Amino acid sequence: MTSKLSPEEVRSLYKTTTLNGKTYSYILSEPKGTPIDTIFLIHGFPDISYGWRYQIPFLTSLGLRVVAPDMMGYGGTAAPAEPEFYTFKRAADDIAALAKEIGVHHIILGGHDWGGAVVYRVAMYYPELISAVFSVCTPFLVPQSEYKPLSRLPNFKYQIQLAGPELEAKIVGAEKIRQFLSGFYGGRTPEGEILMGLAGPELEAKIVGAEKIRQFLSGFYGGRTPEGEILMGVEKGFYLEKMERVGESPLLTKGEMDFYVERFLNNGMHGPTNWYRTGEINFKEDQELNFDPETFKFKMPFLFIGGTRDVALPPAMALGMEKHFRSLTKGEVNTSHWALWEKPDEVNAYIKEFLFGAGGWKKASL
Known part of the structure; x- marks a missing residue:
């Protein structure tokens, strides 16, 4: 082990x-x-x-x-x-x-x-x-020969939501960070719903503060609602309306999640979601590689x-x-x-x- x-x-x-x-x-x-x-x-x-x-x-x-x-x-x-x-x-x-x-x-x-x-x-x-x-x-x-926006890439449509302003604004505070991460890491609602459908321009604006960050991370890391729902998927995005009901991620201990929330609180969600705003810049810089x-x-x-x-x-x-x-x-x-x-x-x-x-x-x- x-x-x-x-x-x-x-x-x-x-x-x-x-x-x-x-x-x-x-x-x-x-x-x-x-x-x-x-x-x-x-x-x-x-x-x-x-x-x-x-x-x-x-x-x-x-x-x-x-x-x-x-x-x-x-x-x-x-x-x-x-x-x-x-x-x-x-x-x-x-x-x-x-x-x-x-x-x-x-x-x-x-x-x-x-x-x-x-x-x-x-x-x-x-x-x-x-x-x-x-x-x-x-x-x-x-590297691409022509720039393709996220709307043309089915497996990456969730990135449209991550690049938008609403998610960042809503995931603020330790508890929201915890919920967000739990959803991302596989957490589900009591009904068994996932938290991630991954689309829309609202994600950043909603993940503000420790509580929202905790919820977001729990959803990302496999947490579920009491009904067993997951909180994300690649075509639609992160189901923000379910975030407060997400359970703990099965992939992290409570102490590990506490540490994640602490580290995410340093900067909030604008920096992390900025990685999803670089598509066109990356495309232009890639051209230097010939x-x-x-x-x-x-x-x-x-x-x-x-x-x-x-x-x-x-x-x-x-x-x-x-x-x-x-x-x-x-x-x-x-x-x-x-x-x-x-x-x-x-x-x-x-x-x-x-x-x-x-x-x-x-x-x-x-």
């Missing part, structure tokens, strides 16, 4: 620095003795660096120095109002700056959700920095782990991505989107084999 960091343990691991003019908070976990290498872990939405609580002690035990930043807008990191601070390019620049500050010239990079999308772009913007990459749940989505879909291949080894029950990012979205990699390993776990927490032993086993198994990254680099 994989051990995990408790909220009390992780508090002592946080460091603070300034990267490209903005404050960043990050977890730094050092192994005993000289590190074999350094691995950066990049979280997504709605999450924080503590989302890697099952992976950090495991990877440290393998001799790796582990760095897990709170990404822009989250936890102890700055939360500027402008969306341009939340782009893939900005994240890549900040990750490269953090590696330089720590004093390393090469890093392994892992990501989940938005963090998964980020790691592919970091490997494109800074290929000389990255020695190996893994992404959990997020497949490689190629991506050729016929010839481009990542040179460093990659691992992709899909969640078979992930409705937002189903493994089928990864079909055909092999053409863009010189070395790609693919695996699956029987989980929803929250694979890091639902099946940590299996996820960690994939990562260990990818890095240290026969023919793995470390063997190949010797």
Whole structure:
């Protein structure tokens, strides 16, 4: 059984620095003795660096120095109002700056959700920095030749709601944050309803304050109403009217949820939801990469782990991505989107084999 960091343990691991003019908070976990290498872990939405609580002690035990930043807008990191601070390019620049500050010239990079999308772009913007990459749940989505708004992408229509102003305004305070996260993390109403239908421009405006944030997170993390209803879905969005009735998420302990609420209260929901307002900016910045879909291949080894029950990012979205990699390993776990927490032993086993198994990254680099 994989051990995990408790909220009390992780508090002592946080460091603070300034990267490209903005404050960043990050977890730094050092192994005993000289590190074999350094691995950066990049979280997504709605999450924080503590989302890697099952992976950090495991990877440290393998001799790796582990760095897990709170990404822009989250936890102890700055939360500027402008969306341009939340782009893939900005994240890549900040990750490269953090590696330089720590004093390393090469890093392994892992990501989940938005963090998964980020790691592919970091490997494109800074290929000389990255020695190996893994992404959990997020497949490689190629840079587009034309901008496509979210309304044209059925699996991502929920992002329209997250990009709008109402959700942010309504999820304010510890209890609302708790409800929101519980709904996102699988919580349900007493009737068994989910909290996430994921659409509309109202989400940000409604998630204001600790109580609303708690409700929102509970819904995102699998909490349900007393009737067993879930609170979100990919085509419609987050069912805000059910948020106050969502139960606890089955994926976090009360202490862990308390810690999440505390960290989300630092900045509220505007920063985290800003990641959903960057589509057109990301498209324009991607043009700098001069991506050729016929010839481009990542040179460093990659691992992709899909969640078979992930409705937002189903493994089928990864079909055909092999053409863009010189070395790609693919695996699956029987989980929803929250694979890091639902099946940590299996996820960690994939990562260990990818890095240290026969023919793995470390063997190949010797």
